[in-house]
Amino acid sequence: MRHLLATGFALAITPLAFIALPATAQSLGMPDDFSLSSTTSSSDSGAQGARTLDKIVAVVGDDVVLDSELDQAVTRIKARAGSRASQMPSDILRSQVLDQLIMQRLQMQRARERNVEISDSEVDDGLRRIAQQNNMSMEQLTRAVAADGMSMGQLREQIRQELMISKLRRQEVMSKVTISDEDVDRYLENQSLRAAEDREYRVRHIVVPVPQGADAESVESTRRQLQSLREEIVAGDADFADVAAARSQGENAMQGGDMGWMDGAYLPSTFADVVPQLQPGETSEVFRDADGFHLVQVEDMRGGDSVMPDEKVMVEEVQASHILLKPNEIRDDERTRELARQIRERLEAGDDFAALAREYSDDNATANQGGELGWVQSQRLDPTTRRQLNALDAGEVSPIFQTSEGYEILRVADRRERDQTREAVRNRARRALGEQKSTEEGELWLRKLRDEAYVDVRMAGYRDTNGS
Template identity: 30%
Template sequence: MTWFLAILAQVSGMSGEAKIAGVEELLDRVVAVVGTEPITLAELEGVFMVYAAQLPPGISEDAARRRILEELVNQKLLYYEAKADTSIKVTPDEVNQAIKQQMDALKAQMGPEEFARQLAAEGMTEQDLTSAVKENVEISLYIQKLVDQRIKPNIIVTQDEAKKFYDEKRDSIAVEPASYRLAHILIRIEPSAPAEQEAYTKAKGLYRQIVGGADFSDIASRYSDDKQTASQGGQLGWFPKAYLPPDITKELEALKPGEVSKPLRGESGYHIFQLLDKRQDAYLLRHILINVIPEKSDSSKAKAKANRVMNLAKSGKNFSDLARVYSDDPTTKELGGDLGRIPENIMTPEILGAVKDAKAGDIVGPVPTPLGYSIIKVTEKTEQVVHPYEEIADQVKNYLYQMKIQEELNKLLERIKQRVYVEIRL
């Protein structure tokens, strides 16, 4: 259903607020050409918006955009190939039925009332949405029929292949890592007043330059401490409102496209935002970050406080009550510090090292983190499980089956690219 949500994001992204000078041209910029068909930045951003909150650790937004663009190019290539095959037909009834199935599934997932509310918020009717997705549904059906007719009949996975694959990849496909249910009390390192003032003064000076006529992108590239976006003039792309603190959302809501916020305090420092565009669920933003760098004495003060809270926890005081009183983590504070269940393979080395040998009920720390010091309670511990082949044989066969389909699709795409012009401009 991902493509369905992506189209909704694309449609909603082009409605509402009028575009500021330069932004409409930016969104209409062609980032790839397939045959004679362009792919615009707006199309790319619409799909990226769906995945933005789900990026795996270590994957940058730039890398994700490039990967999504490759998929959009491949989609067009496969569609051209399917359309050129006279044995492949997609009827209007098939398209309408597929849309109905997707619409029904989306309503079931969101609830009919929420589905209707979001459509109304975007100024759309169900018929508008149906019309908007019709072309993409047709493309998807053509590609599926191409795979069904040209690829799948040649794919075979034998029992021996599956067992051999399991034996070779057991450590990655059959092992369910140990996991821990954790609670924590975060004691944040609070920068001293001089450190805070130094960063604010610098941010305020940059803000004055921008409102005085300096180019935002140039200032971002020269001074922003967010090095990942500085090289792109501070470009953040479409940023979901749900991932911004309420006080920052309030300031951004008051801006008109093209306007710049005053320096706003975030988790690591001061942000200056330029609002390029907005829609119901997201802002199109540039930003400049000026980090507030704590002094050594600030870290020592936080560690001393963490040790005091640790002693209280070790003395038998209720951990949840302590978290509600002392924790500086706003997302878990009222939950008594509960972090939920965390697999050990996604823990930081510092936290894993602290809890690895702990038993359920143990309290460890203080553990240094990028934000300060965490006192951690292990509430549950589940040991690693290695699933035998017989237990996951069907999953292994299906994985191999899908892998072979992708390999054959890649070969087909390479052959198509020899016949169809492709240019990537991102």
């Protein structure tokens, strides 16, 4: 089993157009030909010479990317992409991988500026998730990592960095995404999106960026290049995946542009009006957005399990009350349990549940209402409480049971089924909009991060991914 991180810990990096900045290496006190070197001595002559160990291929803020690091990353990408990687020119492949390393550096620098920290226990959880996703024990995972040419220490550091980037993006991007009821209304009114909700699409993608500030002639030249490629694909003279591997500058280029299966409701806004109009095997016309010119091909489609407005979603609700007793400085755990036992006996003797809740319950939110919880969906409660509720018929009182807060007694007044179709449809629409907005805001955030940074690329043969 190779490349474990592809199963859920892939770096959150979107390749962006490289923008040359006016700063120079000298401003950081580094000569243009700076390289890491070691000094060796000759036993014959006593003279010393410098043996170059590594070269800097990019300066990123106060950090650097080394040639050996780029080589290792390219090797991993080639192994992961298989034959696709061999179809991409070496300079383009190395340039795209270098761009990804640069974006990783920039995000890590921002995370440290924001004091984002990941605990050892969070890294341990990440390791366990990788093992579970690959149906492995931790011992098997350790052996597989070693066979992949990594140490567990390196894997832990990679997981820590990816978790830091994920937490940073939640703080700086996801927390700013809001979806209003009006947004949901507009989404549901859009019939083309509604029609696409019950499908999933296997999509391949080619993108050729347009440089910022490009003149009309350069823009038209880029469009014609992609149009010519489309004509070759449609005529059967070229394979879409091969063209994507060789010419696309998107993050999925090395996988032949394969974006995997995408829920129709989660399509990026750039594709939302294009993909649903295509049949399997069909290639879109060339279209443009703020990033550049695009081609997409629907490789396959399949039906989904989406909740549609004409389907009913029924949920069971329980009308319940409770009495909660919490141990405190005056009443220890044993005395609290004894009080709960006495209250339960009084209930069996016919005392009023609401009156006892008002007198004894330590839940300040419900005690004054006689312990009323209202209508609740049992599946949203903790497992212990849910088991107790599910065992009761209307009018029954539960035995005493212990929770994380203390000792609890439940009473079920009634049960009902409620049609929650409308809420289910709106919740799904809200999630889809949240995914779209998060993706769009994340791309803008990455672009701004890149534009504001000092980056000096020194890799020989670097290909500017602006497409200029």
